[in-house]
Amino acid sequence: MADNKRDYYEVLGVDKSSDEQSIKKAYRKLAKQYHPDMNPGDKEAEKKFKEINEAYAVLSDSEKKARYDQYGHAGVDPNMGGGGYGDFGGFGGFDFGDIFSSFFGGGQSSYSRRNAPERGDDLRAHLTISFEEAVFGCKKEITYNRIEMCEDCSGSGAQKGTSAETCKTCGGSGQVRVTQRTALGMFQTTKTCDACGGKGKIIKSPCTNCRGTGYVRVKKNVEVSIPVGIDDGNTVIVRNMGNAGRNGGGYGDLYVTVSVRPHTVFERNGYDIYCDVPVTFVEAALGAEIDIPTLEGKIKYTIPEGTQTDTRFTLRGKGIQSPRSKNKGDLIFRVIVEVPKGLSNTQKDALKNFAELCGNSNYTKKESFMKKIFGKDK
DSSP: OGGGSOOHHHHHTOOTTOOHHHHHHHHHHHHHHHOTTTSTTOHHHHHHHHHHHHHHHHHTSHHHHHHHHHHGGGGTOGGGTSOOOOOTTTTTTOOHHHHHHHHTTOSHHHHHGGGSOBOOOOEEEEEEEOHHHHHHOEEEEEEEEEEEEOTTTTTSOBOTTOOOEEOTTTTTSSEEEEEEEETTEEEEEEEEOTTTTTSSEEOSSBOTTTTTSSEEEEEEEEEEEEOTTOOTTOEEEETTOSOOOBTTOOOOOEEEEEEEOOOSSOEEETTEEEEEEEEEHHHHHHOEEEEEEETTEEEEEEEOTTOOTTOEEEETTOSOBOTTSSOBOOEEEEEEEEOOOSOOHHHHHHHHHHHHHHTTGGGHHHHHHHHHHHSSOO
16 A cells, blocks of 8 residues: 555655755665665565665656655555556566666676686595505595596587587577666666577587587596695695586696594604603613614614603604605604513512612602602601
8 A cells, every 4th residue: 555655755765855866876775785686585675675666766757756746655656546657576577687787787798707718616535545655645546526528529519520500599699688668767688598598509419428518527537646744634736637617718626635544653743753662660770772663664762771651752853754845843752661560479579679779769759759748757
């Protein structure tokens, strides 16, 4: 009902003295703000957009505006005998999206981009390698599927010995112009040619291999170079091994994410590696030359006498090489003193004699420790 409608000047945010340019400027601003393309799924915005268009259809027309100024909504409401303007949802089949494009930069240029060269999609793959392969680098072959240009028709989509014909409807542009009379006046818009689907060419004898698409899905084998020092979760990029592009565009890239299996001895943190090295009670007490595992084999290292369990030692430059330089991390090993088990009576007697020879010297730290906890001798 007309009585329920808002004042058109209020809808556009202008007053009655506003000229044509001011009304048009206000309309463009609001139409852009509430256009459905800018507010997908927003019913309230859609409602406001229709209200804005209805107001502009009246206030931009001098005759309708004069009737509205004199009689209000009744002067332009077809149900009230005021001379209608039809359904504002589409203006007799005219799409407001076309008006919106004309006002805000759409039109010819947006359609011409449809046939511009387009780079192919990037693809992703996954590869699992060993700890050693990650440390020293390697080459691995992977298999995956990708879209390639059809070799039978060289991507044209036409059967061998034939070629695509220029669309007669659009003259090969892929677009056609449409002129329509609307409540806002005469509008000329550009839309995709229905005859060729915007391609500008029509294939009468499609290639049987690709069914006229110009592209086929193939299984691809590619060798991937894994760089020295790669870490778990890192990605290797293989250029131009993704999907084929369109309209002469290049191939996309292949992104290979690497997973590294854990090592039985070493743990990694950046370019440093860590491991535990067991030593006997005697080796820890007297000091000894022990074997240390490294990425390149065993080396000798001398631990000092009195080495305690959990003591850490660092071997500089014995870690993992950085992929970006010749620098290497360190190897940090932790000494684990093994307490002997299953001693014979003779061995037990020897340890008792050792304890007696030590006297009270070995108990000094224990007594001090107990005093700190309990505040007295225990």
